[in-house]
Amino acid sequence: MPETVREFDPLKEEIMDATYRALVTHGYGDLTVQSIADEFDKSKSLLYYHYEDKEDLLAEFLEYALQRFRRDVEIEVDEPEAQLHTLVDRLVPADLEEDSYQVQIALLELRSEAPHNERVREQYTRVDRSLQDVIVGILRRGIDEGVFVDVNPEAEAEILVSLLFGIRTRRLTTDEELSVADTRDALEMHLDRLKADGGN
């Protein structure tokens, strides 16, 4: 399952870091290529040369975040059960630091553009599919190794993608935004059902 470890182009990493910082500072609504350039130490023209508009940069940012996420979950962690927990912790961390919180809000705003914007819709379709693939891979291996019960991996993954996205979004859009302790307990309970030893 794990592909070869991807090395990220250092220049691209710098551009993506600048995009991250610009999202923290400006959110999605006020983001411009200029605001990203302002966070970028190297030649600004380089950035303008590679990316036409902020949508271009955000498409790249999502893709980059997705690759890093897959590397962290699929390559850096080995056991299926630990992979599943790493995945959950990455998507719904117990504590959400201010910077991550701001970026999650910006990404939610980007996602809410999807119904009107085909390009954003395509990106999120790819993100969701990729996340689903990761989960299916983890579940299949866990079932083969006998650590998960014999569930339908595709259907369970479908449920988990929606569930994790739902929790992430509810955290940002309700007053309980910074306390997801109950939800994480409920999620634990949900994941325990998948485990061959019933979570014990």
Added chain:
Amino acid sequence: MPETVREFDPLKEEIMDATYRALVTHGYGDLTVQSIADEFDKSKSLLYYHYEDKEDLLAEFLEYALQRFRRDVEIEVDEPEAQLHTLVDRLVPADLEEDSYQVQIALLELRSEAPHNERVREQYTRVDRSLQDVIVGILRRGIDEGVFVDVNPEAEAEILVSLLFGIRTRRLTTDEELSVADTRDALEMHLDRLKADGGN
């Protein structure tokens, strides 16, 4: 659990119907009190008298939709299992008609305002809590009556609220927006786990 049947004020129903039609036509971004007034057959001044701005009208609209939803699920349907299915069908219908699709998009855009807008955040906190209460009530009764297995109603409800909201949103924001057949099958599988007869 079910409260007394609420009768809705006919004038309010007309205003809410006008709000619905205006949301279908204009979406959230272009919605104004005027665009709602344009869909309203009675005196426009009446509408301006009662509602200060579109946020006022949308708060009322959400509350009204919630009350109707509770009436349809808790009062019009009797058995816990049927209540759960009605609830799922209302939130994630197999087929999404164009008008409902447009309104769901508008509500997603409203919800994505929540991180920046306390009033919207409070509304959605109330919506989520109310939905959670409905589900807890259904599960408790189903467990008492032996039709559901002995789960933790609060934790299951927490999972279901996030899951249903996640599915709704993914449907609107990915290319598979109009085909949720697989997701509904997966949801069926998830609900079957709650049933005392294993869904058979």
